[in-house]
Amino acid sequence: MTTxxxxxxxxxxARSPFLQFLGDVWVLTRRSLARIxxxxxxxxxxxxxxxxxxxxxxxxxGGSIGIPGGGSYHxxxxxxxxxxxxxxxxxxxxxxxxxDMETGLIDRFRSLPMSRAAVLTARTFAxxxxxxxxxxxxxxxxxxxxxxxxxxxxxxxxxxALALLFGYAFTWAGVCLGMTLRSAETAQQVGFIIxxxxxxxxxxxxxxxxxxxxxxxxxxxxxxxxxxxACRELFGNPNxxxxxxxxxxxxxxxxxxxxxxxxxxxxxxxxxxxxxTKVH
Amino acid sequence: xxxxxxxxxxxxxxxxxxxxxxxxxxxTVSQGTVYGLLGPNGAGKTTAVRVLATLLRPDxxxxxxxxxxxxxxxxxVRRTIGLTGQYAALDEYLTGRANLIMIGELSRLTRQAxxxxxxxxxxxxxxxxxxxxxxxxxxxxxRRRLDLAASLIGHPAVLFLDEPTTGLDPNARVLMWDIVRQxxxxxxxxxxxTQYLDEADHLASRIAVIDGGKAIAExxxxxxxASVGGQRLLITLAEGSSAPAAAAALRPFATAPxxxxxxxxxxxxxxxxADGLATEVxxxxxxxxxxxxxxxxxGASLDDVFLTLTGHAAEESREQEKxxxxx
Numbered sequence: 001m002t003t004x005x006x007x008x009x010x011x012x013x014a015r016s017p018f019l020q021f022l023g024d025v026w027v028l029t030r031r032s033l034a035r036i037x038x039x040x041x042x043x044x045x046x047x048x049x050x051x052x053x054x055x056x057x058x059x060x061x062g063g064s065i066g067i068p069g070g071g072s073y074h075x076x077x078x079x080x081x082x083x084x085x086x087x088x089x090x091x092x093x094x095x096x097x098x099x100d101m102e103t104g105l106i107d108r109f110r111s112l113p114m115s116r117a118a119v120l121t122a123r124t125f126a127x128x129x130x131x132x133x134x135x136x137x138x139x140x141x142x143x144x145x146x147x148x149x150x151x152x153x154x155x156x157x158x159x160x161a162l163a164l165l166f167g168y169a170f171t172w173a174g175v176c177l178g179m180t181l182r183s184a185e186t187a188q189q190v191g192f193i194i195x196x197x198x199x200x201x202x203x204x205x206x207x208x209x210x211x212x213x214x215x216x217x218x219x220x221x222x223x224x225x226x227x228x229x230a231c232r233e234l235f236g237n238p239n240x241x242x243x244x245x246x247x248x249x250x251x252x253x254x255x256x257x258x259x260x261x262x263x264x265x266x267x268x269x270x271x272x273x274x275x276x277t278k279v280h
Numbered sequence: 281x282x283x284x285x286x287x288x289x290x291x292x293x294x295x296x297x298x299x300x301x302x303x304x305x306x307x308t309v310s311q312g313t314v315y316g317l318l319g320p321n322g323a324g325k326t327t328a329v330r331v332l333a334t335l336l337r338p339d340x341x342x343x344x345x346x347x348x349x350x351x352x353x354x355x356x357v358r359r360t361i362g363l364t365g366q367y368a369a370l371d372e373y374l375t376g377r378a379n380l381i382m383i384g385e386l387s388r389l390t391r392q393a394x395x396x397x398x399x400x401x402x403x404x405x406x407x408x409x410x411x412x413x414x415x416x417x418x419x420x421x422x423r424r425r426l427d428l429a430a431s432l433i434g435h436p437a438v439l440f441l442d443e444p445t446t447g448l449d450p451n452a453r454v455l456m457w458d459i460v461r462q463x464x465x466x467x468x469x470x471x472x473x474t475q476y477l478d479e480a481d482h483l484a485s486r487i488a489v490i491d492g493g494k495a496i497a498e499x500x501x502x503x504x505x506a507s508v509g510g511q512r513l514l515i516t517l518a519e520g521s522s523a524p525a526a527a528a529a530l531r532p533f534a535t536a537p538x539x540x541x542x543x544x545x546x547x548x549x550x551x552x553x554a555d556g557l558a559t560e561v562x563x564x565x566x567x568x569x570x571x572x573x574x575x576x577x578x579g580a581s582l583d584d585v586f587l588t589l590t591g592h593a594a595e596e597s598r599e600q601e602k603x604x605x606x607x
Contacts, residue, residue: 006435010393013359020388027385035373038414104369108430111333113358114386 021115028122045092046134050085054141057205068209071238078142079231080204083224085134086167090174091191093127097178098187120271124171131167135160150236159234162256166227169260172267179274204228207240220246226255284347286311286438286469293340294327301327303493309471314464316484317473324493325473329442333363345438362436366443368423372416376407376426380433387434401429421452438469457482477582491590505580512578513549518571529568
């Protein structure tokens with residue numbers, strides 16, 4: 001029934017495995033971006049949602065939260081918001097992975113002569129791109145409410161780079177979550193249960209000093225605190241955590257790198273292993 | 281390559297916990313044929329396909345596709361196969377055309393070739409009008425067609441169709457059958473799983489009946505039907521005629537014991553085909569004083585094969601398969 005056939009010139013099999021991997025990642029990243037083009041509302045968690053959060057925290061809670069060491073809450077807020085917004089894309093990653101498992105698309109990918117590492121890598125790249133959008137949105141709304149960069153361009157770039165590294169590590173955690181759960185609804189719920197305490201038991205929105213003594217060590221060692229503190233330090237924003245003597249608060253950049261690299265070393269191989277072996 | 285079997289499986293075993301999904305499955309499929317895996321839900325059909333399509337590592341046994349081992353040469357095997365599962369494996373948010381191009385590129389086609397093949401297949405499967413619509417707007421039949429088109433984009437030599445018509449309405453089902461027949465004419469080897477006996481009967485040149493994770497019978501549809509005793513006699517008795525008396529009169533013809541209850545009106549008797557059978561039967565019944573309203577002689581159906589071999593009807597144990605798939 002098919003008259004046309006494929007000639008060797010139509011095939012990319014001659015390319016090196018690494019080029020094939022990059023090609024597959026590109027095809028699949030484009031797929032995720034095409035979805036965003038068709039349904040831009042899927043970006044609401046890195047656009048509308050952070051804008052609402054910033055405005056509500058700044059104008060509803062902001063006046064009631066004192067910053068030890070002084071400074072404006074509006075300037076304080078942005079470092080924390082950056083961490084929350086980027087880490088909060090992980091449940092979205094999980095939902096996308098679960099959906100691909102549910103529809104059988106991942107089974108189809110597994111039956112194709114494509115690179116096995118490409119499917120998950122492309123997912124994380126697409127989500128990293130949405131995180132870049134989130135970071136830009138936070139910066140813009142921050143500038144609008146009076147947040148400023150005080151330490152110059154270099155440290156600011158470093159802060160955004162750390163935030164994206166941090167967000168990227170969470171993306172792989174999201175992939176693992178998606179590979180282990182059975183439905184998009186559970187992924188959403190489990191994501192919420194994990195990320196709510198992760199975000200709020202930290203100095204993302206309120207200084208650690210105001211928390212009860214037993215809670216403070218948790219907040220001090222929470223990676224979300226490390227990121228918020230690192231950003232505040234690099235942006236030159238009010239940073240009450242500098243007064244806390246715990247190691248992550250004294251070395252926030254290093255702490256963020258340790259947490260992120262640690263998570264990547266755990267979750268990326270785990271996700272790849274699950275992808276190879278998991279039967280849905 | 282002509283002599284190599286398209287699919288060759290020996291003693292495939294796969295456990296899910298305590299459940300044996302495959303329990304020593306043997307299979308040989310010649311190139312360019314349609315082979316039907318027929319069995320109830322939970323029989324192990326889907327597991328067999330997943331092992332042969334390199335998605336699942338068997339716990340025992342081995343399998344080769346066109347001579348390549350599905351475990352040690354999985355990458356080579358993936359270049360020669362196409363897989364269409366029970367659920368349309370497509371990206372809901374992409375257009376039909378974008379889905380095909382994506383799968384084409386991932387099947388190692390260049391972007392140009394993938395676009396060309398996508399347009400050819402959209403044309404063949406009558407989807408050109410819907411090509412630029414998102415798949416989530418497609419009907420069930422359209423999704424299945426697109427899904428099948430996607431598995432054909434790289435010209436696979438061996439195609440797996442796992443229950444291609446489950447859940448389709450009769451029209452879409454017949455359309456799917458036509459497509460399958462065209463594929464075979466094209467020289468593709470097809471392994472088809474189905475729980476519909478008529479589907480296997482219509483499409484497959486050979487059938488393996490699967491139950492409990494192994495093949496319990498194998499052959500052409502005609503061979504399988506012949507194996508359960510040729511033909512059947514369907515007799516409707518007139519009001520007031522005694523069924524046991526009729527059964528006694530039919531005993532010389534029957535190839536298996538028939539013991540109806542008093543008051544039964546319909547008798548179903550396995551018989552051996554013979555010239556003048558109906559005439560003889562009517563004479564014998566008349567001699568016994570049994571009045572008959574209707575008499576029919578029909579060939580055994582695959583339903584009979586199934587019932588005889590497995591002891592249960594074809595469409596039982598739906599829940600079991602669900603567990604198997606999600607395990």
